[in-house]
Amino acid sequence: MNREDTYKKLTRKLRESNVKFAKKEEIGQKVLSQISEGRDTKKILLKSFYSWTEVKWLRWSISTAAVLFIAIFFSQQVLISARLSKLEGQLVKTENNVQSGEKSIPPSHRLIMNLISDRKFDSVTVSKEDLEDLFKEYMNLQEEIEDLKNGADLKHFMDSVKENPVSPKTNKNL
Amino acid sequence: MKTKELIIKCQNGDQAAFSLLFEEFSDIVFSMAFRIVNKEDEASDIVQETFISVWENIRKIDPDREFKNWIIRIAVNKCYDLLRKSNYKNQAINNDFILAQILSEENTPEEQLNNKEIGDIISLIAQELSPKQKLVFVLSELEEYTQDEIADMTGMNKSSIKSNLNLARRRIGQQIEKYL
Numbered sequence: 001m002n003r004e005d006t007y008k009k010l011t012r013k014l015r016e017s018n019v020k021f022a023k024k025e026e027i028g029q030k031v032l033s034q035i036s037e038g039r040d041t042k043k044i045l046l047k048s049f050y051s052w053t054e055v056k057w058l059r060w061s062i063s064t065a066a067v068l069f070i071a072i073f074f075s076q077q078v079l080i081s082a083r084l085s086k087l088e089g090q091l092v093k094t095e096n097n098v099q100s101g102e103k104s105i106p107p108s109h110r111l112i113m114n115l116i117s118d119r120k121f122d123s124v125t126v127s128k129e130d131l132e133d134l135f136k137e138y139m140n141l142q143e144e145i146e147d148l149k150n151g152a153d154l155k156h157f158m159d160s161v162k163e164n165p166v167s168p169k170t171n172k173n174l
Numbered sequence: 175m176k177t178k179e180l181i182i183k184c185q186n187g188d189q190a191a192f193s194l195l196f197e198e199f200s201d202i203v204f205s206m207a208f209r210i211v212n213k214e215d216e217a218s219d220i221v222q223e224t225f226i227s228v229w230e231n232i233r234k235i236d237p238d239r240e241f242k243n244w245i246i247r248i249a250v251n252k253c254y255d256l257l258r259k260s261n262y263k264n265q266a267i268n269n270d271f272i273l274a275q276i277l278s279e280e281n282t283p284e285e286q287l288n289n290k291e292i293g294d295i296i297s298l299i300a301q302e303l304s305p306k307q308k309l310v311f312v313l314s315e316l317e318e319y320t321q322d323e324i325a326d327m328t329g330m331n332k333s334s335i336k337s338n339l340n341l342a343r344r345r346i347g348q349q350i351e352k353y354l
Contacts, residue, residue: 010299027222
């Protein structure tokens with residue numbers, strides 16, 4: 001008998017020999033119990049997950065809270081966008097004033113003037129009087145600096161030194 | 175009851191109908207799995223896993239489609255995974271006298287082989303085969319599926335099936351020669 005005939009004989013023998021499933025009952029029971037358990041577990045999980053929806057007051061309060069949160073969120077968005085656009089407008093206006101304002105007034109003064117004029121658009125808590133005082137003080141200081149530069153006060157200072165000679169101690173302090 | 179009706183009932187969650195499906199198809203699945211993995215316990219596990227997969231996916235199947243091919247495909251994939259994972263080539267076979275006895279007989283005796291003998295002989299002759307070659311050999315030569323059916327079950331193309339089958343035949347022939 002050659003190799004091919006032997007191969008055919010062997011495969012026929014293997015084909016014709018029926019394989020017996022000895023544990024059929026046992027495996028069948030295992031499969032059925034597993035699919036039952038699986039379904040029960042699924043049911044229990046689903047029930048525990050969604051059981052709160054059966055409580056009416058909880059369902060209503062959670063829904064109301066959700067609606068409130070959504071409303072708050074949207075109103076905040078509106079406020080933020082309005083605030084941003086206002087700030088953007090102020091920025092443009094300030095920039096324009098600083099760049100194209102009256103040339104005789106220094107930019108720093110123009111900025112302060114601008115702030116005062118825009119006070120009504122802003123919620124800065126400094127009063128108008130305070131700002132005006134600050135502005136006046138600033139202007140006085142500016143004038144004094146200008147005077148010092150021109151030497152007016154230097155002359156006055158020299159006169160006062162002549163009238164009241166300064167002690168070495170005082171000079172030391174100067 | 176027809177398979178189609180059973181499938182429809184199973185799709186509606188009827189476990190009794192599933193029990194009937196198990197009764198009808200578990201022998202076919204076991205036979206195929208046992209011839210591939212050659213161990214009763216592993217083949218039983220494959221049957222169990224296959225039917226659980228069937229239950230989990232029963233809603234996806236079209237009741238008009240051939241159920242047998244679908245369930246065999248699930249089982250074949252599980253067998254193939256097992257073959258790839260386990261080092262089945264190194265399984266020690268001490269029961270090779272039964273093969274020598276069958277091959278030495280002029281006429282094949284009428285008596286059938288038992289599970290252990292079938293498992294041992296297939297393990298012995300297929301020990302040099304790759305998982306794919308063994309799969310194709312069992313499905314084609316022992317389970318007598320056509321190449322189209324094997325292609326459908328395994329996802330392999332026909333030329334691959336042919337080449338794997340030829341290689342399997344050659345290697346089994348060489349293995350048999352040792353006992354002639």
